Amino acid sequence: MPSKTVCKTVHQYSKLPIPKEDMDKLLEIAEDYRKVKNYVYDRYSGIGSLAKIYPGYTVQNEMTKSGFRAELGLPSVYFYLAMFEALVEIRGQWSRTKSKVLELVGKNENFTPEEKHYLRFVLKVANVFDGVLNQKPSDLPKEIQRQQDMLAEAVDTDKLNRYLRRQVRKYHVRPHMDRASGFAVSERAYRYGEKDRCCGIYISTKEKRKRVFVALTDKNQYKSQIYIKPHPQESRITIDVPVGVSVRGYSDYVNQVGVSMGIFTMLTTDQGHEYGKNLGAYQTEYAQWIRSRQSSYHKNRMANPGRKKYEAQKGRYVEQIHSYINHELNRFFEEEKPQIIYIVKLPRKQPGGVNKKINSNVGLWQRGYIRKRLEQKCREQSVDLVEVLGKDISRECGSCGARGQKEKGLFTCPKCGYQEEEKTNTAKNALNRGRSGRIVNRSGQPRET
Numbered sequence: 001m002p003s004k005t006v007c008k009t010v011h012q013y014s015k016l017p018i019p020k021e022d023m024d025k026l027l028e029i030a031e032d033y034r035k036v037k038n039y040v041y042d043r044y045s046g047i048g049s050l051a052k053i054y055p056g057y058t059v060q061n062e063m064t065k066s067g068f069r070a071e072l073g074l075p076s077v078y079f080y081l082a083m084f085e086a087l088v089e090i091r092g093q094w095s096r097t098k099s100k101v102l103e104l105v106g107k108n109e110n111f112t113p114e115e116k117h118y119l120r121f122v123l124k125v126a127n128v129f130d131g132v133l134n135q136k137p138s139d140l141p142k143e144i145q146r147q148q149d150m151l152a153e154a155v156d157t158d159k160l161n162r163y164l165r166r167q168v169r170k171y172h173v174r175p176h177m178d179r180a181s182g183f184a185v186s187e188r189a190y191r192y193g194e195k196d197r198c199c200g201i202y203i204s205t206k207e208k209r210k211r212v213f214v215a216l217t218d219k220n221q222y223k224s225q226i227y228i229k230p231h232p233q234e235s236r237i238t239i240d241v242p243v244g245v246s247v248r249g250y251s252d253y254v255n256q257v258g259v260s261m262g263i264f265t266m267l268t269t270d271q272g273h274e275y276g277k278n279l280g281a282y283q284t285e286y287a288q289w290i291r292s293r294q295s296s297y298h299k300n301r302m303a304n305p306g307r308k309k310y311e312a313q314k315g316r317y318v319e320q321i322h323s324y325i326n327h328e329l330n331r332f333f334e335e336e337k338p339q340i341i342y343i344v345k346l347p348r349k350q351p352g353g354v355n356k357k358i359n360s361n362v363g364l365w366q367r368g369y370i371r372k373r374l375e376q377k378c379r380e381q382s383v384d385l386v387e388v389l390g391k392d393i394s395r396e397c398g399s400c401g402a403r404g405q406k407e408k409g410l411f412t413c414p415k416c417g418y419q420e421e422e423k424t425n426t427a428k429n430a431l432n433r434g435r436s437g438r439i440v441n442r443s444g445q446p447r448e449t
Helices: 020-044 057-066 068-072 076-107 113-124 126-134 142-153 157-171 279-299 308-336 356-363 367-380 422-436
Strands: 005-013 183-185 190-195 198-204 211-215 226-231 236-246 255-261 267-269 338-344 384-388 405-407 410-412 419-421 439-442
Touching: 005 367, 020 057, 020 068, 020 076, 020 183, 020 211, 020 226, 057 068, 057 076, 068 076, 076 113, 076 157, 076 183, 113 126, 113 142, 113 157, 126 142, 126 157, 190 211, 255 367, 255 422, 267 308, 267 422, 279 308, 308 367, 338 367, 338 422, 367 384, 384 422, 410 422, 419 422
Parallel strands: 255 338, 338 384
Antiparallel strands: 005 236, 183 226, 190 198, 198 211, 226 236, 255 267, 384 439, 405 410, 410 419
16 A cells, blocks of 8 residues: 655744854754764674664664763764764665675676675675674575575685675765754654744754753644754854645546656657756856856856855755756646556766756756656656656657657658657657666655556
């Protein structure tokens, strides 16, 4: 059964300037929060702690005995949240390291299929991976041990294990937090209330039984773990709150839609419908402004090092683009009424070429934000979002599947004579590939059957 709710982040903002004394108390918590995370990074992000970070209770016990919390004088509600947050990021870094090594193994033509199979097995099984990196025997169930022995018989394990350790040393990065950006707060460490007829929130500090009151711009109250971001230069804070949003299902959402993403037109469907036609104009204006301001800043850096106006204007540009993206996505769902959306899996960003202007425009493309918002809206509206293989998809004919030619944005198939705009043809191929079952990843909320 699918989940009835999906998580969504809402924001709350302080209403009045926060007194310096209270802001210093919040900044002190944020700084100690940073120290705890860096302590965990330094102590547990290496290969010797691989067995400890899953699920993390060993780390919790060791941190409790270390006396580090008493040294900082940090309340436990902040100390353990910082610790587990650091563990999550360490696990994420190990996942990225494994993905990078797995990618290199697949591209290495010097390995035989048996050698690649063995390396992939080691990267997949956590206990085996730990044993190889630390050069110690692995404690495995009989079935997995039997499979490892079978794979090891066909390859030179010493050579492959040395290769694996070498790649991990090269690509694994220990996380580090340079500045205190904020801190998480559990339900026990805050409460909503009123003071001097202002609605706000009371936040625990390092002083026992003393809380800082911050007036808020709204009267909403939540009961979940929140994240506080202090902005000392502006004497304000922002609060990120995760809330559960009910999943909505619509009986008239029955269509299967192929979608192609673009820089100048945000989305083009397999029927040729376009959404976000002005995205390119917004992004071009934004990129031109960025280039002009960067040039002016570097010329006058010694005379005027301030960036407050620049950051404010930049935020307005980004907010304008994001507002337009969300408006067009809402229009897409209302008009297309999709049950399943097939979208091309885009490649990673490639190294820049010689044209700095084009590189700048592509670098500021909001494709990550578009994908994130599309996935969120699919989950909220019970729509399946399916990624399909994107290799050479724009060169295939959307009618017969033969290889065609692209010229000036127009696709032509020499076999069947099919002609259409390149982006529409790409969207049709996304739909065709999805229906044929060549699916990479299913990102949306599954629909009840």
